[in-house]
Amino acid sequence: MTEPDQAPDRRNFVTKAAAIVVGGLISVVAPVAGLFTVFDPLRRKTDTRGLVRITSLSALPDSGEPRKFPVLDTLVDAWNRTENVPVGSVYIQKTGENTVRVLNTVCPHLGCSVGYNAASSGYFCPCHKSAFALDGSIADPKSPSPRAMDALEAEVRDGEVWVRFQNFRKGSPDKIPV
Ligand code: FES
Structure with missing residues (x-):
């Protein structure tokens, strides 16, 4: 076979080899990239316990009388982010010029x-008659509640009340986050 006759065969071989290598790379890289895409949300940190804006300070009476507010939070699971989900409720009292009790x-x-x-x-639980003072402490020693109402961390920023909402284990004398 002459030299010019062999050239097309060599080109075909090189082209086919390159196609096999590129095809092999794509068949490996694409599924791995797909797995990263699918499982990417799992690598994100889910945080539903950050500070949540509840209300403005001006919505609270200066008398210190508590007001009840729903707590709406953003819930993030592996693949979804849902805004304004009711996660609980709080009583907020104005305790000073720029301070609150939650x-x-x-x-x-x-x-x-x-x-x-x-x-x-004061506060009263209708289920088994626990009574609590305005600061959340147990008002009646016969109250079956094993501890005071659960106070929550809060701060006032630019006239807005922000709360770190948290639930705690029921029936325990200790305040154990759940
Ligand atoms: S007294 Fe409140 S649940 Fe029992």
Whole structure:
């Protein structure tokens, strides 16, 4: 066979070899890239316990009477981000010019919703009759609640009240985050 006759064969061989190598790389890289894409959300940190804006300070009476507010948070799971999901509720009292007290409305006994009684200036749980003072402490020693209402970390920023919402284990004398 002459030299010019062999040239097309060599070109074909090189072209086919290159196609096999490129095809092999694509068949390996594409699935790996796809796995990264699919599982990327799992690598993100989920945080539903950051500070959440609840209300403005001006919405609270200067008298210190508590107001109840829902807590709406952004929930992020592996693949979804959902805004304004109700995750609980809080009582907020203005305790000073720029300070507040925030209490989780969940009764530490067995988890009923604690109500505010303006007449007695305190909180009362209708389920088993736990009574709490305005600061959340147990008001009646016969209350079955094993601890005071759960106070939550809060801060006032530019006239807005921000709360680190948290639930705690029920029925325990200790405040154990859940
Ligand atoms: S759940 Fe509140 S007193 Fe039992």
